[in-house]
Amino acid sequence: MRTAHRVETVRAAETRLMDRLPDGALMARAATGLATAAAELLRRVYGSRVCLLVGSGDNGGDTLHAGAALARRGAGVSAVLLSPGRAHAGGLAALRAAGGLVLEAPEAAGESEVPGEVTRRVREADLVLDGIVGIGGKGGLRPVAARLARTAYEGRPAILAVDLPSGIDADSGEVNGDAVRADATVTFGTYKPGLLIDPGREHVGALRLVPIGIEPGAPDLEALQYADVAALLPVPGVESDKYRRGVVGIAAGSTRYPGAPVLAVTGALRGGAGAVRYAGSAADAVTARHPETLVSSGLPSEAGRVQAWVVGPGLGDGDEARAALDDVLATDVPLLMDADALSLAGPDRIRARTAPTLLTPHAGEAARLLGADRADVEARRLDAVRALADRLGATVLLKGSTTLIADPGGTSPVRVNATGTSWLATAGAGDVLSGLAGSLLATGLPPREAASAAAHLHGLAARRAAGGGRGGAPITAYDVAEAIPGAWRDVREG
Ligand SMILES: NC(=O)C1=CN([C@@H]2O[C@H](COP(=O)(O)OP(=O)(O)OC[C@H]3O[C@@H](n4cnc5c(N)ncnc54)[C@H](OP(=O)(O)O)[C@@H]3O)[C@@H](O)[C@H]2O)[C@@H](O)CC1
Ligand SMILES: Nc1ncnc2c1ncn2[C@@H]1O[C@H](COP(=O)(O)OP(=O)(O)O)[C@@H](O)[C@H]1O
Ligand SMILES: [K+]
CATH class of the missing domain: 3.40.1190.20 (Ribokinase)
Incomplete structure (x- = not known):
């Protein structure tokens, strides 16, 4: 049986587990699983080009830590911060320490101000990690993120969504506005209903679950095997x-x-x-x-x-x-x-x-x-x-x-x-x-x-x-x- 849980249930399970674990342990597990999936998609990590789209929450944190792991294995990693002042501090430090490049494309500045360097990095990457927003997201992509996602489809990169494709509703699969269309999605702890229900499901690509130890209990949705x-x-x-x-x-x-x-x-x-x-x-x-x-x-x-x-x-x-x-x-x-x-x-x-x-x-x-x-x-x-x-x-x-x-x-x-x-x-x-x-x-x-x-x-x-x-x-x-x-x-x- 494949089971899915709503955000509220996931958060409660996360809180119960975090009480027993050192700070950052869950994010470390998520990031490790994510980096492994990214490496498999890349086939050869050393010398590859990876671009991270990073939002203001922990979804961006997972992405930055996974990017750091890929950089340590010889990938050229650049991170595009959509909320520069609010990007996950620990993840950002890890990426910088691993030699990653940090760029900014603030949502606040608007679509017309996206630097050419950012567009080029997205377009020319082998792999784009979508860490714009995870289970904390509301509504569709904002304009700068939507534009960068479009740049990614038009370019050559494969797109790997982190926890869920940004812009889809985790609980229902609703898509209100733009959402990332991923080639693959790595989700953490449990499946989210929106990954299994259209229209969200159409955005997911190949779906993989990375266990992180949470025990969310009775599911909200289940799929028979x-x-x-x-x-x-x-x-x-x-x-x-x-x-x-x-x-x-x-x-x-x-x-x-x-x-x-x-x-x-x-x-x-x-x-x-x-x-x-x-x-x-x-x-x-x-x-x-x-x-x-x-x-x-x-x-x-x-x-x-x-x-x-x-x-x-x-x-x-x-x-x-x-x-x-x-x-x-x-x-x-x-x-x-x-x-x-x-x-x-x-x-x-x-x-x-x-x-x-x-x-x-x-x-x-x-x-x-x-x-x-x-x-x-x-x-x-x-x-x-x-x-x-x-x-x-x-x-x-x-x-x-x-x-x-x-x-x-x-x-x-x-x-x-x-x-x-x-x-x-x-x-x-x-x-x-x-x-x-x-x-x-x-x-x-x-x-x-x-x-x-x-x-x-x-x-x-x-x-x-x-x-x-x-x-x-x-x-x-x-x-x-x-x-x-x-x-x-x-x-x-x-
Ligand atoms: N739970 C778990 O077990 C574990 C969870 N983990 C990870 O944490 C993730 C959840 O992190 P999270 O709670 O920080 O929320 P997250 O999704 O990163 O973003 C929220 C921020 O985004 C913003 N925002 C909202 N809508 C937006 C939009 N449409 N477009 C753009 N921005 C938007 C909003 O800020 P605003 O700009 O609205 O003020 C808000 O502050 C989860 O998905 C998983 O990856 C793992 O590390 C391990 C264990
Ligand atoms: N895009 C789709 N992908 C998968 N299954 C589909 C799709 N569209 C329709 N179906 C399935 O095809 C069947 C169509 O049933 P229905 O709409 O009652 O058609 P009809 O009345 O002509 O028999 C249903 O089982 C439905 O779930
Ligand atoms: K995401």
Whole structure:
């Protein structure tokens, strides 16, 4: 499990530890880890050119100390102080003692006064360390810092962010204004939520944790790793039969959208349930693709027993859709609500449910349920997913470039899934996810676990289908569904 903690929690843990350690010990640990990561990025430290962007706080202190360590190993290190009078004194002394050069580009003097020497040092460095601001930062980059960051992208240096890319919000991943875009980030003690949630996450690059000994306790955010997901995935026992494995029902589709239920069924068939029932008007399309599906065209409750229902993909908003929705809302089996079902049901009827309920909105659907703007939801995903789970009294999986999963009540950490790829932004991918998650619900997993396992597998499947790494190729939602068994095997085999 990868865990992340909010700034408040990190600071409290830091205070507890500092009471037991000599002054500067934590910064020394952070700086050592940072210098090691910088050296790996540089490959050859001796003779390399390193430029430090240094703000007024301890983030600048870490950076100056790491710069001193690199200078002692033969790098040519220059530090650009953005608040010359307030730069970390110990770090500055260490850098000077190691032969580093100190330059100034005061924020107060403004963008037009940045000395040419500073611009040149940034542009021509092999590596720039972003020590402008860390967990003490508020808002986006100020103008001089923003300009130097731009100079770095336009030049040749690799950019290594210290603790977090300056300008992103550590707790939420919000980016208000300019923020550093790093090739790599070294974070100290624990991950910060903003490093794992978009839009902040897009600025992070390769992420590395340097342990410094803090014990921050229960996390605010967690990301499941292979072993965590493997422990959740149901495996049939020798005595299993299709009913004991769980039956999932899909209430989806309409004459206008006959394809969505096919995709949901495709995901469900690969999600661990022993059988998939389909209820709706697209039975012919479903059986044409999946003859193994148990289909019916009447109301869901007349289709036979299931252990979980999925309602919504391609349902439309006609009378049949309303009837199917009313029918499944009245059942007491776990229910996954997606797409049209979310807007048709509305907040009050979702809140009224007492059986386990999982909602899988994308940002637009979440915005409608919250009465907010889509852009606001995308900018503040963590707040949005928590608010939605609390207001609707249901588990919420918020889709998008970062998938977040929250239970109501705020007592358990929000889960984040980052196994996906932007190739997953393709029509119908959400329908596959709803079938997959519904299938896992039917096997007996609680909504939070079913949602986490489904999001993880779905993202991995997309990567397998698209071809991993930095490349990849366009994929269809069907390709994603077909790649689920491979992703499942990868997870179980570690
Ligand atoms: N906690 C730990 O366990 C450990 C923490 N460690 C390190 O300490 C870091 C936190 O240090 P910190 O608290 O001194 O805050 P930090 O982020 O350097 O900057 C705050 C200053 O920046 C300023 N400022 C604010 N917003 C700004 C902006 N947008 N643009 C520009 N400037 C802005 C603001 O001053 P202002 O100019 O607003 O008066 C404020 O004074 C942490 O990230 C990690 O690197 C490690 O050493 C080891 C253990
Ligand atoms: N940029 C992205 N990176 C990773 N995953 C993404 C991205 N954009 C969308 N996704 C994922 O793709 C799926 C799209 O679902 P959805 O928006 O419901 O599409 P549809 O309604 O067409 O099925 C979701 O699982 C979502 O998390
Ligand atoms: K930083």
